[in-house]
Amino acid sequence: MNINRRNFLRNAAATTFGLAAIPEILSAAMPINQKKKKGLISGLKTGDVVLFQGDSITDAGREKTKQLSNSQGSFGGGYAFLAGAHLLNEYAAKGLLFYNRGISGNKVYQLADRWQKDCFDLKPKVISILIGVNDFWHTLDGKYDGTVERYEQDFRQLLILTKKMLPEVHLIIGEPFAVLGCSAVTEKWYPAFDGYRAAALKLADEFNAVFIPYQSIFDEAQKYAPGKYWTGDGVHPTMAGSALMAEAWLKAVK
């Protein structure tokens, strides 16, 4: 998305704020993926494991001592909790096991460092990964020297290894996103940050993963309420933003 597009959305948000209901957000933002892997969850069998992986957006304040399956405390209060709880209710008779192993601050190389313990050991049938905003964000204060090339390369290696170890696994890749005009996200992020989004999409195609276009979703959402309604700092979603992400995730896989 270029600068003009972002400005358009901000202006649109101001003029259309007040619309009654918003079923249109996801139908506008997810035109392609709707049919991609419908039935992914309903096709799972008793005891199958679904794993959420990522950074603080996935972590969402979960406890990291017990790290139980299907547990509120171990799931935190983000999109993973909302999506997992929804499916545990809807598919109760399946006895599925949902785990959250997102860790705040993680970049893609840090997922790789803990992938044996926090992925392979759990023997997941579905892995949902949302990673990348820190791979860019942490370069801004000079404390991390990663590049978009390193992000793409590390992510690809992680996915190659994953497919090697778990040939039948279903992959879900979330688009890294940022909402301009909120406290942490400035014009300084662009166009560099857009490269990380493009890399995630490219990898989703390469590995036949379901792609959740969170950036398009948050862009559309701003037609109905301001950016801060969906994410306080432009990176971490609010209750509303988490629910929007969970709705999109569910729409892509159910």
Place this chain on the structure above:
Amino acid sequence: MNINRRNFLRNAAATTFGLAAIPEILSAAMPINQKKKKGLISGLKTGDVVLFQGDSITDAGREKTKQLSNSQGSFGGGYAFLAGAHLLNEYAAKGLLFYNRGISGNKVYQLADRWQKDCFDLKPKVISILIGVNDFWHTLDGKYDGTVERYEQDFRQLLILTKKMLPEVHLIIGEPFAVLGCSAVTEKWYPAFDGYRAAALKLADEFNAVFIPYQSIFDEAQKYAPGKYWTGDGVHPTMAGSALMAEAWLKAVK
């Protein structure tokens, strides 16, 4: 529900466990309330306040210092968070304010003690109250000497005062529930506990409140997965149980 009914459900759970999907739980458990106050939420206006009140089931680990509206940390990880997040997404353009003021361990007289600060001061347009399990449970270890008559009387006084102070408020009353065979709930609870459920229903009728029949819902749910799948100790819902409660709550008010 009598003992035979409960035994039937336990047996039914054993035999029918494994069914594919469960849209039937709420249609079976909520035959009356479906049409009662449809559109309650969609009829709200910008800035209107929706308040969740109750005990630990509503509290669900929320932080109690800031107690912000529309905040994950201030909402905990229970049915109130799931229902609130869903509506903040669906009705984004309305700019509604959701508060959770449930406090773990509360009985109905303790709601009354803090009703000015934790209800009237927030000027709610909708109040959802789930209270009663502790009014019974805490009598079992001899540390509380309340009765079902006191529960009904205190709850009625609270509702009379609420209607006096907020004549236009929409009331939602949740049925206290317990799931037999989980760690905290034994035969000793019956038939005494059933009186608290009956009192809540009676009051919902008296005050024209939406009634959420959580007991019937958890009874139906056990046809699809064991009690422990929905609530570990028979009182506090799991992720799946919280999602089921939120689904019921939303069905009743949307």
